[in-house]
Amino acid sequence: MTATNLVLPSGTSGPPILSRLALSAAAVEGGVMSNRELFAWLAERQREQQQHVERVPFAALRGWRFDQRTGDLRHDSGRFFSVRGLAVQSDFGPVRSWAQPIILQPEIGILGIALRDFDGVPHLLMQAKSEPGNVNGVQLSPTVQATKSNYTRVHGGSAVPYLDLFRRPRPGKVVADVLQSEQGAWFLHKRNRNMIVEVGPEAVAGEDFAWLTLGQVNLLLRHDNLVNMDARTVLSCLPDWRTVDGDLGGDAGWSLYPxxxxxxxxxxxxxxHEVTVTPTPLAQTRGWLRTQHAVTHCNGLYFDVVAVDVSSRGREVPAWSQPLLEQxxxxxxxxxxxxxxxxxxxxxxxxxxxxxxxxxxxxxxxxxxxxxxxxxxxxxxxxxxxxxxxxxxxxxxxxxxxxxxxxxxxxxxxxxxxxxxxxxxxxxxxxxxxxxxxxxxxxxxxxxxxxxxxxxxxxxxxx
The missing domain is CATH 3.90.79.40 (EvaA sugar 2,3-dehydratase subunit)
Known part of the structure; x- marks a missing residue:
């Protein structure tokens, strides 16, 4: 596929999307924000979004409890997610039968990046977002990163900025829109809607947001723990702009396997492949133990389920507690x-x-x-x-x-x-x-x- 095979979304003008993305990827020194300003902004967001995250015993969780009958760990609202057991029979890998805790989150979230031209160069609206499980506080996130429970405000918090750009995108402005999975070893049937949407001057960057070129985002991808998982999965859904300059080499249509x-x-x-999964009560998950502070494997392998208490200056809700899975x-x-x-x-x-x-x-x-x-x-x-x-x-x-x-x-x-x-x-x-x-x-x-x-x-x- 070459750039000439693609057309812009209706209602836009200028070169095709691949050529425009190639321009953005080449703009490694930025457009709206220089690289010096970018790193200063990230440092400032790190200071402004300081979180205090503390491991606590399960008994200290607020709004979460173990079901008395099954031992499953659930939120009192019945929303967000739960942790339950899973029995697995598989013909893949050296171990063919096992049991494990797994996260059940049937909601489909939205992971979306807004795309806007500045002086003819596409920029991505990226968010500096602190998460309780991050090793370093703030990481670069998509414009919108929200579960359905978040954006319907089950937690009683503030509204998710820019959400309507993705829930009701203008006709012809969607560059990518696809459901993608998350970790199949830790989530049961979890999917998110990965979206990239073109926007106009109506989208203005708030203080936790910045318009960055694709070249700048690619630069940050070379740094440890700066671009979060949700941003990375959405970025992968961009059309591959490298076909414009022939970076893929030779005839880009040829492949070893058709x-x-x-x-x-x-x-x-x-x-x-035969993979059979059977939900089981967490309390009866073979090989796993529940202590006051963790659900853990009896041999100390794989992962633990732990509890944390969080206070934050930069989130929709200023304080909460929740379970986390710890690899x-x-x-x-x-x-x-x-x-x-x-x-x-x-x-x-x-x-x-x-x-x-x-x-x-x-x-x-x-x-x-x-x-x-x-x-x-x-x-x-x-x-x-x-x-x-x-x-x-x-x-x-x-x-x-x-x-x-x-x-x-x-x-x-x-x-x-x-x-x-x-x-x-x-x-x-x-x-x-x-x-x-x-x-x-x-x-x-x-x-x-x-x-x-x-x-x-x-x-x-x-x-």
Whole structure:
């Protein structure tokens, strides 16, 4: 696909969207705000949005309680989310049967970024937002990041700014609008509406918001824990502007595996994998213990469910308490890339996770927390994990990024992009080499690339 195949949303003028995004990506020194002003603004927002987050016993949670019959952890309103048990039978991975706590949040939230031209260059309206689970307080977030409970104000807080830009976008102004999953290992069937909408002069940046070029946002993606997970997933849904200047190399329509073969492969993996999930009472979740301060695995692996009390100067509600899931160890999400006949390809894995709606989504080459596999023999550890750790020193991208701070406490992963030699093989039918164009096409549809892969697509476009 080339830039000439695309047209602007109706009612706009100027070059096609890919050419405009390419201009924005090239504007690394900014337009509305210089990089010096950007980092000063982020530091100021960090000071103004200071949060006090304290681990507390479950008995100190306000508005949350364990159900006396099931042991499930729920909010008194019946909204927001709950933590319950899940029994899993799977034919994927070295462990085929297990039980675990999982977050149930049936609402579909909105993750939206507003796009506006300044002097002919598109800018993204990004929000400086503090989350209780962030390791460093404020991170760069989408224009809107809200669950349905948030924007219908179940918590009694203030209204979500800019929400109407996405709930009622003007005709012809939607650049992207697609339902995407979140972590299939921690959420059951969780989805968010990922949106990018063009706006006009009516959208003005408030004090917690800034108009940034795509080049500036890409620059921040090279810093640890600066661009949050929700922003990264929305950024991945932007059309891939690199096709304008031929950055993808040669004939961008060529790929090792034709599109039809890739679609058939994904469908076959979904049809052949058997993953059975059965909701169970949290109190009866095999292998997990509840103490006064945590729901934890009996071997100290995987993650804990903990309680926090929060006071904040920069949120819709000034004080609250809630559960958070806390990952044990730091994850690794590595994408191996190479050129095949001059065309960049990335090695994706068809992953079956218990929380996925469609059984399988494409994930990075490696996605795991290494500590969870140390007790297993080498042959049962994730494929390519050893290679990823050994080649990390030469990675083209190696940044520590947080998972979603509204549900996860201090959960981070090393996101890596590692270039390999031409002969580097795919070790099994779980893996396929895909081009950037094929990844771009899949992001137009729901449930094809998981949230870790979407982060790495956004990172890949910064190189």
């Amino acid at each position: 599109d039809r073969e890739i679609r058939t492969w994904i469908t076959r993996r979904r049809a052949e 044990r160890g730091t994850g690794v999400a590595a994408l191996f890339v190479k050129r095949i006949d001059g065309i960049p390809h990335a090695l994706l894995r068809a992953r079956a996770e218990p929380g996925f709606l469609d059984v399988v989504e494409l994930g990075p080459t490696v996605q795991c927390v290494p500590e969870n596999y140390e007790h297993l023999p080498e042959e049962d550890r994730p494929p390519y994990l050893s290679e990823a750790l050994a080649r990390r020193a030469g990675a083209r991208y190696d940044v520590v990024l947080s998972e979603e701070g509204g549900r996860f406490r201090h959960s981070q992963s090393h996101y890596m992009i590692i270039e390999t030699e031409r002969e580097f093989p795919a070790v099994s039918d779980e893996f396929r080499w895909l081009t950037a164009r094929q990844l771009d096409e899949m992001l137009r549809y729901s449930h094809h690339l998981n949230v870790q892969a979407r982060t790495l697509v956004a990172a890949l476009r910064t190189l």
